[in-house]
Amino acid sequence: MDPKKSDTNVKAAADVLMAQANEAAAIFTQYDQEQVDKIVAAAAKAGAAQRLELAHLAVEETGMGIFEDKVIKNLFATEYIYNDIRDIKTVGLIHDCPATGLMEYAEPLGVVLGITPITNPTSTVMFKSLIALKTRNAIVFCASRNALKCSNEAARIIYEAAVAAGAPDYVIRWVEEPSREMTQALMTHPNVALILATGGTGLVQAAYGSGKPAIGVGPGNVPVYIDKSADIPMAVNDILLSKTFDNGMICASEQAIVVHRDIRQAVEDRLVSQGAYFLKPSEVAVIQDIVIDPAKQSMSSKVVGKSAQYIAELAGIKVPPQTRLLLARLADVGETVPLSREKLCPLLGYYVAANLDEAINICTNLTHFGGLGHSVSIFSRDQQAIDKFSRTLNAGRILVNSPSALGGIGDIYNRLHPSLTLGCGTGGCNITTDNVTVTHLLNIKRVSKRMVNMKWFRVPSKIYFEPGCLDVFFTHEIKDLGAKRALIVCSGSAVREGTTDRVAAYLKAAGIQSSVFSDVKSDPTVETITAGVAVLNKEKPDLIIALGGGSPIDAAKAMWLMYEHPEFSFDDLRLRFMDIRKRIVKLPPLGQKARFIAIPTTSGTGSEVTAFTVVTDSKAGKKYPIADYAITPDIAIIDPNLVLTVPPTVTADTGLDVLSHAMESYVSTVASDYTDPLALRAIQLVFEYLPQAFLNGGNALAREKMHNASTIAGMAFTNAFLGINHCLAHILGATFHIPHGRANAFVMIPVIRYNAALPHKFPPSPNYPSPKAKDRYAEIAAVLKLDTSTPEKGVENLVRAMAELKKTLGVPASLRAAGVPEADFKAKLRFMAEVAFDDQCAGANPSYPLVDDLIKVLEEAYG
Amino acid sequence: MTVALSASTVNPRINILALSGRLSVETEGQIQPQLMEAIKQSPHGLVFDLEAVAFVSSAGLRMLIVVYKSAATSGTKLAMIRPPPEIYKLFKLAALDLTFNVFENEAEAVKAICP
Numbered sequence A: 001m002d003p004k005k006s007d008t009n010v011k012a013a014a015d016v017l018m019a020q021a022n023e024a025a026a027i028f029t030q031y032d033q034e035q036v037d038k039i040v041a042a043a044a045k046a047g048a049a050q051r052l053e054l055a056h057l058a059v060e061e062t063g064m065g066i067f068e069d070k071v072i073k074n075l076f077a078t079e080y081i082y083n084d085i086r087d088i089k090t091v092g093l094i095h096d097c098p099a100t101g102l103m104e105y106a107e108p109l110g111v112v113l114g115i116t117p118i119t120n121p122t123s124t125v126m127f128k129s130l131i132a133l134k135t136r137n138a139i140v141f142c143a144s145r146n147a148l149k150c151s152n153e154a155a156r157i158i159y160e161a162a163v164a165a166g167a168p169d170y171v172i173r174w175v176e177e178p179s180r181e182m183t184q185a186l187m188t189h190p191n192v193a194l195i196l197a198t199g200g201t202g203l204v205q206a207a208y209g210s211g212k213p214a215i216g217v218g219p220g221n222v223p224v225y226i227d228k229s230a231d232i233p234m235a236v237n238d239i240l241l242s243k244t245f246d247n248g249m250i251c252a253s254e255q256a257i258v259v260h261r262d263i264r265q266a267v268e269d270r271l272v273s274q275g276a277y278f279l280k281p282s283e284v285a286v287i288q289d290i291v292i293d294p295a296k297q298s299m300s301s302k303v304v305g306k307s308a309q310y311i312a313e314l315a316g317i318k319v320p321p322q323t324r325l326l327l328a329r330l331a332d333v334g335e336t337v338p339l340s341r342e343k344l345c346p347l348l349g350y351y352v353a354a355n356l357d358e359a360i361n362i363c364t365n366l367t368h369f370g371g372l373g374h375s376v377s378i379f380s381r382d383q384q385a386i387d388k389f390s391r392t393l394n395a396g397r398i399l400v401n402s403p404s405a406l407g408g409i410g411d412i413y414n415r416l417h418p419s420l421t422l423g424c425g426t427g428g429c430n431i432t433t434d435n436v437t438v439t440h441l442l443n444i445k446r447v448s449k450r451m452v453n454m455k456w457f458r459v460p461s462k463i464y465f466e467p468g469c470l471d472v473f474f475t476h477e478i479k480d481l482g483a484k485r486a487l488i489v490c491s492g493s494a495v496r497e498g499t500t501d502r503v504a505a506y507l508k509a510a511g512i513q514s515s516v517f518s519d520v521k522s523d524p525t526v527e528t529i530t531a532g533v534a535v536l537n538k539e540k541p542d543l544i545i546a547l548g549g550g551s552p553i554d555a556a557k558a559m560w561l562m563y564e565h566p567e568f569s570f571d572d573l574r575l576r577f578m579d580i581r582k583r584i585v586k587l588p589p590l591g592q593k594a595r596f597i598a599i600p601t602t603s604g605t606g607s608e609v610t611a612f613t614v615v616t617d618s619k620a621g622k623k624y625p626i627a628d629y630a631i632t633p634d635i636a637i638i639d640p641n642l643v644l645t646v647p648p649t650v651t652a653d654t655g656l657d658v659l660s661h662a663m664e665s666y667v668s669t670v671a672s673d674y675t676d677p678l679a680l681r682a683i684q685l686v687f688e689y690l691p692q693a694f695l696n697g698g699n700a701l702a703r704e705k706m707h708n709a710s711t712i713a714g715m716a717f718t719n720a721f722l723g724i725n726h727c728l729a730h731i732l733g734a735t736f737h738i739p740h741g742r743a744n745a746f747v748m749i750p751v752i753r754y755n756a757a758l759p760h761k762f763p764p765s766p767n768y769p770s771p772k773a774k775d776r777y778a779e780i781a782a783v784l785k786l787d788t789s790t791p792e793k794g795v796e797n798l799v800r801a802m803a804e805l806k807k808t809l810g811v812p813a814s815l816r817a818a819g820v821p822e823a824d825f826k827a828k829l830r831f832m833a834e835v836a837f838d839d840q841c842a843g844a845n846p847s848y849p850l851v852d853d854l855i856k857v858l859e860e861a862y863g
Numbered sequence B: 001m002t003v004a005l006s007a008s009t010v011n012p013r014i015n016i017l018a019l020s021g022r023l024s025v026e027t028e029g030q031i032q033p034q035l036m037e038a039i040k041q042s043p044h045g046l047v048f049d050l051e052a053v054a055f056v057s058s059a060g061l062r063m064l065i066v067v068y069k070s071a072a073t074s075g076t077k078l079a080m081i082r083p084p085p086e087i088y089k090l091f092k093l094a095a096l097d098l099t100f101n102v103f104e105n106e107a108e109a110v111k112a113i114c115p
């Protein structure tokens, strides 16, 4: 025939098949699960009913294998497969998980091209038909030329039963005149959604090379290791059963035995007694060229699926009449040892290994010689040996104490999915190591609903307040702690004021020994903390009492952490994270070694109730916030008697810190109903009482209100977090040695203006669905009884009130007014903006800041 | 499956044939002559309204193809409106959406047939 003409004929035939299948696939998309299940049941039943006829046909046509075993395979492909897939949801909504907000819908692939082998012809066709029907796909078969009749008959039986049960016309199609060109035309046909190829390496590579999505599964070269702990009769029985099943044609069947030296004699005796024959060296030399085609360097089709007797005869070797299995003792694996290749007939290589390691290495060599990723098998009663074997060898199926052929295809000897298409992973140039089944023939559509993250509210379990509560606590409650040894961490001022001595005396009276670490200066450094940890390790206290302003409390928190968990480095702790619950460095709870009491003597940081501590790296000139709920103090004592001596500037600075905590947590993206009232109350208290406390430090009421405001704001921001006000204050403070609260005050007004404007970039937070900052600032203004007739007015009036407050407190209006040299500021501007951008506090800001935005805010603060 | 023929309110020279129910092997035998008859009565063009069609089978789909082919030979213009989304998707998968001349609504279909 004219080759050009035959080409166009082939193409036309492929087009017809594909058009029909495509139409069927389109129609099939309308079916529901019930209709599909009815079709699959009918098809499985029809296939099972024809098991004998199909087995006859296959043996007759291919001249390979054993009728009785093919009957089992046909039943496996229908009954077992059906049983496995019958209850699986494959249509519409197949999974719904309210907890994760994920729903999965199944979408059919369309047209599947099924390429089937000569070795398991009818069973593979029926298997692929059933999984295609179950998933509402159409399938076109391209069977092996030498198994065409039986394969197509199997396809026809399933098809007719399916259509009778309501399946779309043409849902199963088959090639009547197979040829290389036809396979090629089909594999590259635009209508093909997936190639499902089972066969030799060449075919699988062609399938993957077609450019179409493909699940191609290739050859194995399965070693079976008989460990010294093996049940020998069981091992020999299973290997014989498996390797003689359908004359060894299942690709998962054993190709070589590797036996442990200690039991070799017992194994060999048992093998021989069960009908195995060890070939003599001279016989191996002859038979190897018959079994492995020397020209093609692969198994000869003359022996595939033939009996041991037949193969021996073919080689002119006389074997005992009861021989069922041939064994060839081999010394090596590789091209020079032809019988170390895959051979789908009852002939096995035979190796003896000195120990487990050597056995595993032989198995590694075998799998790497044409069977990587397929299957391996082990007989052993030693779990450690099984573990080592499994860890090392690369095989999709590792079968333990079972016949590998029947084990590999699943379900009969184990709970693997039953399948006649066994994935070999990338070792076999495949996409999967799975036993291919319905799940591989679906497009899973994941519907993902928006999920908001869980929030929480965490504060110390005990917070004491009211004037004099320090004394009451230390004369009464302290005993309940059962502490024996305390370390008081404080600053020079606490020592000067006599508070440290007072606490030490109370401790003594309560029978608690104590010592003092008073070496904490403002803005504690890494060095201070390291020194403090050394003291802790020496004194080994079971109680840490932090007494002083934010600096000693922060220092003590960091020291506590390093004392309890010396395995954490400072670098781990300051690692920036996006979500405090997903951070890479996870802190175990503290409290194993010591409990923690925080007693603030300034009204500012709220550190006595927060999960934060700020540590200064004096060498790098940076401040690192460390955040973790583990460092929340156990007990906080809020005694306003302790703040009466705070000098006015410190009162002003710390009070403005309170204000910025409350403001930032109110506009934060994670603000909640739990934190809002705290933030608003703190803001009210600051506006009302901070000027009084500043102007008259002896005003006990103002002091008390400010002390409470500080802790209340702390409770708000430890749960709602801060924003760029603090990011900028951290770096401003570190660069120009400005007290923390004052640094916050300098940027506060430009920050409000920036946050209230339309964000340049939205913060990626599921809990924050739309910009709210402007309205939130207006709400604050409303609480302060300012004019909020429009949100814009509210924001403006808030800014004005803020400016007035600063003025009252004697805080310069700008950094320029505060005397920060302009050239110095300009030179450090970008650097400061970049550091602020990377500050941990930026995460919850209502507008995700660009570095340029931060530069503008800083410039505005400079004035 | 039931069919109902009426004149288009947009352009009375064009007819609308509303189909409803399952277009499947059980109904295809009786429906095809009715569709052919409708075509004959609609020399200026006919629009199939599929809004109430619940299912299209293989046979039903092929019958539609046959009907469109014969209309093409007789020179009658056909269009289709409002197929339910599952059925429109099916036409798309079978690459028939263009052949079937599918529109969102009557006005568009009528305009396309008879500008």
Ligand SMILES: NC(=O)c1ccc[n+]([C@@H]2O[C@H](COP(=O)([O-])OP(=O)(O)OC[C@H]3O[C@@H](n4cnc5c(N)ncnc54)[C@H](O)[C@@H]3O)[C@@H](O)[C@H]2O)c1
Pocket: A491, A492, A493, A494, A497, A521, A522, A523, A524, A548, A549, A550, A551, A552, A554, A601, A602, A604, A605, A606, A607, A610, A612, A613, A614, A623, A642, A643, A644, A645, A646, A647, A650, A653, A654, A657, A740, A741
């Ligand atoms: N952990 C957090 O959540 C958090 C929040 C904001 C700020 N901070 C950090 O806290 C530190 C600032 O804390 P701060 O503002 O309390 O300052 P501070 O602890 O440095 O104290 C300021 C000054 O006041 C003195 N002082 C303290 N109590 C006194 C008293 N009762 N009478 C007289 N003088 C007294 C101190 O000795 C010091 O000189 C900074 O390092 C800042 O980064 C931490």
Ligand SMILES: [Fe+2]
Pocket: A605, A657, A661, A726, A740
């Ligand atoms: Fe602060």
